[in-house]
Amino acid sequence: xxxxxxxxxxxxxxxxxxxxxxxxxxxxxxxxxxxxxxxxxxxxxxxxxxxxxxxxxxxxxxxxxxxxxxxxxxxxxxxxxxxxxxxxxxxxxxxxxxxxxxxxxxxxxxxxxxxxxxxxxxxxxxxxxxxxxxxxxxxxxxxxxxxxxxxxxxxxxxxxxxxxxxxxxxxxxxxxxxxxxxxxxxxxxxxxxxxxxxxxxxxxxxxxxxxxxxxxxxxxxxxxxxxxxxxxxxxxxxxxxxxxxxxxxxxxxxxxxxxxxxxxxxxxxxxxxxxxxxxxxxxxxxxxxxxxxxxxxxxxxxxxxxxxxxxxxxxxxxxx
Numbered sequence: 001x002x003x004x005x006x007x008x009x010x011x012x013x014x015x016x017x018x019x020x021x022x023x024x025x026x027x028x029x030x031x032x033x034x035x036x037x038x039x040x041x042x043x044x045x046x047x048x049x050x051x052x053x054x055x056x057x058x059x060x061x062x063x064x065x066x067x068x069x070x071x072x073x074x075x076x077x078x079x080x081x082x083x084x085x086x087x088x089x090x091x092x093x094x095x096x097x098x099x100x101x102x103x104x105x106x107x108x109x110x111x112x113x114x115x116x117x118x119x120x121x122x123x124x125x126x127x128x129x130x131x132x133x134x135x136x137x138x139x140x141x142x143x144x145x146x147x148x149x150x151x152x153x154x155x156x157x158x159x160x161x162x163x164x165x166x167x168x169x170x171x172x173x174x175x176x177x178x179x180x181x182x183x184x185x186x187x188x189x190x191x192x193x194x195x196x197x198x199x200x201x202x203x204x205x206x207x208x209x210x211x212x213x214x215x216x217x218x219x220x221x222x223x224x225x226x227x228x229x230x231x232x233x234x235x236x237x238x239x240x241x242x243x244x245x246x247x248x249x250x251x252x253x254x255x256x257x258x259x260x261x262x263x264x265x266x267x268x269x270x271x272x273x274x275x276x277x278x279x280x281x282x283x284x285x286x287x288x289x290x291x292x293x294x295x296x297x298x299x300x301x302x303x304x305x306x307x308x309x310x311x312x313x314x315x316x317x318x319x320x
Contacts, residue, residue: 035120036075039068039108042115050110054174055230056195063104064111077121079112084125098130105130137289138251139260140167144244148252151240159236161211162225163257168208170261170279173230173254180223184212191280200280259290266293 043064051057070090071083091101109127116124140148145167153160165176171191178193187209190201204212212224221227237254238247246252258279265275272294276287 036077037115037120038073038075039064039071039111040073041075042111042120043068045120046111046114046118050114052193056174059103060107063107067104067108078123079121079125080123081125084127088130097132099132101130102132137259137263138249138256139263140252140256144246145260147244148240148246151243152236155236155240156228158225158227159233161214162228162233163237164211165208165225166254166257167260168205168211169202170258170265172258173233177225177228177230177233178223179212179225184209184224194280198280198282200277202278262287262290263293266290269294 043061047057047061051060067087070087076083088101088105091104096104105127112121112124115121149160149163152163162176165171166173169176169189171189172195175191175194179189179191183190183192184204188201188203189208189212190199192199194200214221214224214227234254241247241249241252262275262279265278266272270278272284272287272291275290276284279287281287
């Protein structure tokens with residue numbers, strides 16, 4: 001066999017599907033069609049997988065809608081760094097704080113990582129957390145709590161019970177509303193549905209335990225606070241805070257009860273690590289926002305310094 005014949009046989013071995021009759025060549029390579037998607041399309045596809053129903057999902061829907069609007073509904077197969085940087089710049093021009101931008105980017109990052117894993121897009125940008133300023137934390141003093149809770153109780157006994165539970169446990173509103181009876185046992189409550197995804201159990205104060213006692217007629221409710229929805233509770237809260245003169249304070253929202261609980265723990269001498277466990281924060285950095293309230297830790301410093309200043313000066317005796 002001459003060299004040309006051998007070469008012809010070798011080529012035939014590499015391309016076995018070649019047919020002179022229909023002139024089709026099959027190289028055995030699968031070519032995947034490159035598709036493009038809009039942010040809104042990806043959210044519709046994965047929202048129920050990535051986010052549970054509730055207020056957080058509602059907020060995420062708003063975030064993603066705004067991002068899609070800024071991008072003009074653009075469809076893409078890769079989300080590059082320039083697109084992300086431009087998006088962040090637009091949000092900042094619209095007056096978004098770094099904290100707000102971080103929340104919106106967290107939602108976008110979660111969505112894009114899912115799309116990347118599923119093969120919808122083939123590259124991801126680097127998400128860098130924007131530096132946030134430590135904001136002032138508002139909490140209720142005893143007088144404010146008494147007046148606000150009294151106004152709430154006039155409107156709804158259930159809302160009052162929930163308020164007491166929130167301020168004495170420091171739990172989130174959604175965590176309390178999601179409780180069922182089996183979550184409360186021997187003076188303790190276990191939170192299974194949490195923002196961090198980590199369950200925790202905390203002991204109850206006497207009044208927090210009493211707040212879970214429900215008087216009902218007919219069928220027993222699923223849990224101690226299931227008679228209320230978030231929207232109903234917030235409506236009662238807003239009416240009550242207006243009545244007691246706090247209507248113009250934008251920080252007096254239900255979440256202030258969580259801040260109030262944390263501040264009381266720190267001011268009462270509970271160390272930051274235990275406060276972190278009580279609140280269910282993922283990182284200690286989150287809890288450190290309350291550390292400045294622990295001013296009692298600094299009292300000993302004054303004692304030491306004053307003691308040093310009042311010590312008699314030592315001198316050498318003559319002839320020594």
